[in-house]
Amino acid sequence: MKKIDEIDGVLLTPLKIIPVNKGNVFHAMKNSDPGFSGFAEAYFSLVNQGVIKGWKKHLEMTMNLVVIKGEIKFVAYDDREGSITINSFGAISLSRNNYFRLTIPPKLWVSFQGLAEENVLLNLANLTHEPDESVNLDLNAIEGIW
Amino acid sequence: MKKIDEIDGVLLTPLKIIPVNKGNVFHAMKNSDPGFSGFAEAYFSLVNQGVIKGWKKHLEMTMNLVVIKGEIKFVAYDDREGSITINSFGAISLSRNNYFRLTIPPKLWVSFQGLAEENVLLNLANLTHEPDESVNLDLNAIEGIW
Numbered sequence: 269m270k271k272i273d274e275i276d277g278v279l280l281t282p283l284k285i286i287p288v289n290k291g292n293v294f295h296a297m298k299n300s301d302p303g304f305s306g307f308a309e310a311y312f313s314l315v316n317q318g319v320i321k322g323w324k325k326h327l328e329m330t331m332n333l334v335v336i337k338g339e340i341k342f343v344a345y346d347d348r349e350g351s352i353t354i355n356s357f358g359a360i361s362l363s364r365n366n367y368f369r370l371t372i373p374p375k376l377w378v379s380f381q382g383l384a385e386e387n388v389l390l391n392l393a394n395l396t397h398e399p400d401e402s403v404n405l406d407l408n409a410i411e412g413i414w
Numbered sequence: 415m416k417k418i419d420e421i422d423g424v425l426l427t428p429l430k431i432i433p434v435n436k437g438n439v440f441h442a443m444k445n446s447d448p449g450f451s452g453f454a455e456a457y458f459s460l461v462n463q464g465v466i467k468g469w470k471k472h473l474e475m476t477m478n479l480v481v482i483k484g485e486i487k488f489v490a491y492d493d494r495e496g497s498i499t500i501n502s503f504g505a506i507s508l509s510r511n512n513y514f515r516l517t518i519p520p521k522l523w524v525s526f527q528g529l530a531e532e533n534v535l536l537n538l539a540n541l542t543h544e545p546d547e548s549v550n551l552d553l554n555a556i557e558g559i560w
Contacts, residue, residue: 289442290467291460291528298455298542307453312482314437321436336458337483343435382437388482390536392456396444400421 272358272370275346279303279371280360283334296334296369303371304396305330313389315340315382320414322379323405330380332392333370336382338384339363342370343413345377355414379407379414418516421492425449425517426506429480433454440517442542443538448515452540454458459535462556463485466560467470469551475541477524483534485509489559491523502539503559511536524558525553 273280286293297304300346301374315321315338322347341361346353361383362368372378380389395401407414419426427448431441443450461467461484469491479488487507492499507529508514518524526535541547553560 288460289466291462291533294458294460296456296458296536299453300542307445310442310456310536312440312442314440316436316437319436335437338538387437388534390442390456390482 270356270358271346272342272360273375274353275356275358276346276353277373278344278358278376281371283369285364287365288361294364294367296390297332299365301311303332303369307392309393309396311389313390315380315387317382317385317387320379320381320407322407323377323410324402325377326374326402327403329373329393329395329396330374331339331372333372335362336364336388336390338382338387339399340380340389340407341383342378342380345398347377353412360374377405381414415544416489416502416504419446420499420508421490421502421504421522422497422499423519424490424522426503427517428513429513429515431510431513438527440510440513442536443478445548448479449476449515452453453538453540455539457537459537460535461526461535463528463531466527466553467526468553469523469556470548471523471554472520472548474520474547476520477518478538480536481508482534484528484530486526486559487529488524488526488535490518491556494521499504502553504559527560
């Protein structure tokens with residue numbers, strides 16, 4: 269298992285946390301940031317404790333993912349023909365204590381697990397949700413990961 | 415005190431919550447939504463319990479605000495010359511149980527209070543943060559609100 273940003277095209281970008289007495293400010297994304305490829309939709313995905321969402325592969329969407337509450341473990345799987353990291357898996361756990369933006373390009377398989385009691389993920393996407401734009405695979409279709 | 419969307423230019427837009435067994439999905443904004451005026455930056459602002467942030471007035475930024483955790487009470491004050499709601503105050507409390515996107519146009523004064531134990535606000539802004547683009551006023555400079 270690689271670190272997730274060793275998978276070709278995946279970016280992990282450290283994000284600033286600005287200390288403020290009345291409540292801290294957590295950066296998420298600027299349109300000049302690495303991994304930004306346009307804004308079409310922002311949505312939150314909750315991940316219940318212990319639960320694993322995935323596998324899902326977006327065909328065109330680039331996801332920019334930020335964990336603002338709890339802790340979420342992400343695993344990516346590369347089966348892209350011609351990729352220099354084909355057949356590799358990469359993982360990372362993100363939280364406020366390991367506060368990075370995770371940029372996932374299209375055509376990678378992704379799954380993620382909620383590790384804390386409450387887990388809140390923000391996706392800043394360059395395409396709006398379309399049911400035909402992604403494909404799903406059973407978690408147990410890929411062995412030895414979860 | 416008016417409801418906040420009675421202040422001229424302020425929008426309250428109901429947002430969908432998609433029930434999902436593994437963890438619900440909460441819409442925040444699409445680029446085709448009411449109130450969208452371009453994307454430049456997304457950031458989170460925590461508001462500690464009982465604490466009030468403000469007053470702040472953005473001179474150019476439109477804010478699109480979503481409360482994904484806890485409950486936050488917002489108050490807007492209109493001192494815009496020529497506004498049909500000049501000298502009015504408007505308020506709303508937002509949470510997952512009253513799940514709306516709050517669009518605040520530039521030149522309105524805004525303050526907000528964290529009502530729950532943990533309060534997390536997402537701002538989707540059409541400008542990146544610039545210190546000179548906003549002005550501040552002491553909370554007690556406007557009487558009878560907090």
